[in-house]
Amino acid sequence: MIRAIIGPGKYVQGNGVLKHIKEHTLKLGSSFFVIASENGIKRTRPIIEESFAGEKVKLIFEPFNGECSENEINRLKNLAKEHGSEVIVGIGGGKVLDTAKAVAYYLSLPVVIVPTVASTDAPCSALSVIYTDEGVFSKYLFLPKNPDVVLVDTGMIAKAPARLLVAGMGDALATYFEARACMRSNAKALSGGQSTKAAMALAELCYRTLLEDGLKAKLAVEKKACTPAVENVVEANTYLSGIGFESGGLAAAHAIHNGFTVLHECHQMYHGEKVAFGTIAQLVLENSPMDELEEVIGFCLDVGLPVTLEELGIKEVKEEDIRKVAEASCAEGETIHNMPFKVTPEDVYNAIMGADALGKALKKLM
Known part of the structure; x- marks a missing residue:
């Protein structure tokens, strides 16, 4: 019998920890493709930009269209590729995070996961749940590894509904x-x-x-x-x-x-x-x-x-x-x-x- 246990490369949790995203991710690359909802970008972009201030990094923020579907994954994958991104960052709830993990997988890039809610156990897993564009379950996408970094800002999560x-x-x-x-x-x-x-x-x-x-x-x-x-x-x-x-x-x-x-x-x-x-x-x-x-x-x-x-x-x-x-x-x-x-x-x-x-x-x- 073979037994196995897996997990993310690094798990960091705390009130206000997003302010320290640079120190936990800078070794992964210098060009970050950030996927989040429009509201998520509005809330987190100033914090992320301030954290990376003074560093020679490229930050691209792209709004998520709302569904972890094959079409959305392909759209984001192509954009990240066009920008020459080296690290994929997912910020938000389960579907955003699963999308970011899938995009990183298809591009063979490291992925950083930043949940803004604690509504699912998606952040740490080597798995993306894929739905149709209409929101019906389609399949599980099994990934070869767990996220490189999971950054959980509990202060942000406490402000969510x-x-x-x-x-x-x-x-x-x-x-x-x-x-x-x-x-x-x-x-x-x-x-x-x-x-x-x-x-x-x-x-x-x-x-x-x-x-x-x-x-x-x-x-x-x-x-x-x-x-x-x-x-x-x-x-x-x-x-x-x-x-x-x-x-x-x-x-x-x-x-x-x-x-x-x-x-x-x-x-x-x-x-x-x-x-x-x-x-x-x-x-x-x-x-x-x-x-x-x-x-x-x-x-x-x-x-x-x-x-x-x-x-x-x-x-x-x-x-x-x-x-x-x-x-x-x-x-x-x-x-x-x-x-x-x-x-x-x-x-x-x-x-x-x-x-x-x-x-x-x-x-x-x-």
């Missing part, structure tokens, strides 16, 4: 349970081998950190405050979950998330919000003990993650729609096949409906 931090908790919530399922089935993780004890320890620490600090962090960020609880949850959402999912493995929760992308009603929901419900559905699939289900659903209720189909945006639950979700969740190559037992679309349909029923019941009790 609290819903984004909570969505990151939803993504991180799946980490331990999917890694546990993969360990039970001896499935190969995205690292290229079976899970290590270190990866499982990080995945479990991720879950425990959410339970201990999740609500405190949410309340602090609602006031734009960067507290120790916020620091801990940002680390859980970004690093612990990133290493945990990639070196521990993905299973049903993320596959069910991918299934929900086929429903238009769910497109306004964040990735982590759908993953949180997918985690509950995975636990139903596993027939997990009631105390574990109550702990997970109780956490979701505390921080505001969806526990019912209605909270996912599905106001009218139609059997045919949920069966489409179940079919997509079980597509060939999906991570649901890492579960320690065979899973069919019928199983997933029943698990989703069971999770919805549990969510409704516990909402009334808690």
Whole structure:
């Protein structure tokens, strides 16, 4: 058996750390192609330019068009090539970061990742999730290495809407349970081998950190405050979950998330919000003990993650729609096949409906 654990070359986190981007990236090159939303560029450009003041570097800022699609990746790749850029920098949320990683991969350049939100575990991974231009899941792009530098400015993240931090908790919530399922089935993780004890320890620490600090962090960020609880949850959402999912493995929760992308009603929901419900559905699939289900659903209720189909945006639950979700969740190559037992679309349909029923019941009790 081969075990493997992978991670970014350097992970730096702290309040105001973006001001020090030069010292963490200058050795990578002297021409930087920065990808961010127009608002992201407006907020970060002065800080980055001041950090590099006095250095002979070329900084190109290019707005992101909103979707991590093949067309957008190709557009940015061609622009970076035209400018002779030596380093790709992604600033923003998960889709911007995944796009930057893909652009860097196709150009064989180093990549620096600067998340402005802690809404997914994308920053640390050697993976880009590719969507169609319309936002429907298309494929995973597996990359040969993790980002060279991940720079996490928690002061900036604390100023983002609290819903984004909570969505990151939803993504991180799946980490331990999917890694546990993969360990039970001896499935190969995205690292290229079976899970290590270190990866499982990080995945479990991720879950425990959410339970201990999740609500405190949410309340602090609602006031734009960067507290120790916020620091801990940002680390859980970004690093612990990133290493945990990639070196521990993905299973049903993320596959069910991918299934929900086929429903238009769910497109306004964040990735982590759908993953949180997918985690509950995975636990139903596993027939997990009631105390574990109550702990997970109780956490979701505390921080505001969806526990019912209605909270996912599905106001009218139609059997045919949920069966489409179940079919997509079980597509060939999906991570649901890492579960320690065979899973069919019928199983997933029943698990989703069971999770919805549990969510409704516990909402009334808690």
